[in-house]
Amino acid sequence: MPLAVMMLNRVPEVMALRGETELLVKSWNGHTVVTEVPQHNILLRALYFVLVGWWASRLWLELACALCVTVIGLPLGFWMFDRTPAIVPLGR
Numbered sequence: 001m002p003l004a005v006m007m008l009n010r011v012p013e014v015m016a017l018r019g020e021t022e023l024l025v026k027s028w029n030g031h032t033v034v035t036e037v038p039q040h041n042i043l044l045r046a047l048y049f050v051l052v053g054w055w056a057s058r059l060w061l062e063l064a065c066a067l068c069v070t071v072i073g074l075p076l077g078f079w080m081f082d083r084t085p086a087i088v089p090l091g092r
Contacts, residue, residue: 045089053088060087 026032064080067073
């Protein structure tokens with residue numbers, strides 16, 4: 001794969017400052033265990049979605065748009081856009 005194509009494929013990871021999946025690394029009795037990050041209870045997430053998720057995500061997205069207007073705030077604005085799906089349903 002040419003270097004330019006490989007670099008273009010990595011742009012979302014670089015702009016979001018994280019990889020494809022988030023993993024939880026634990027050490028136990030000298031062994032390292034890698035698992036996915038556990039989610040909150042579905043009932044808690046549903047209640048949060050209805051009561052808090054709507055308005056919190058709106059404020060979050062408005063702040064992200066305001067940051068994207070400036071060159072200095074652009075990386076933080078892109079990071080905030082990327083993290084929005086975690087704010088709306090209280091996901092990890």
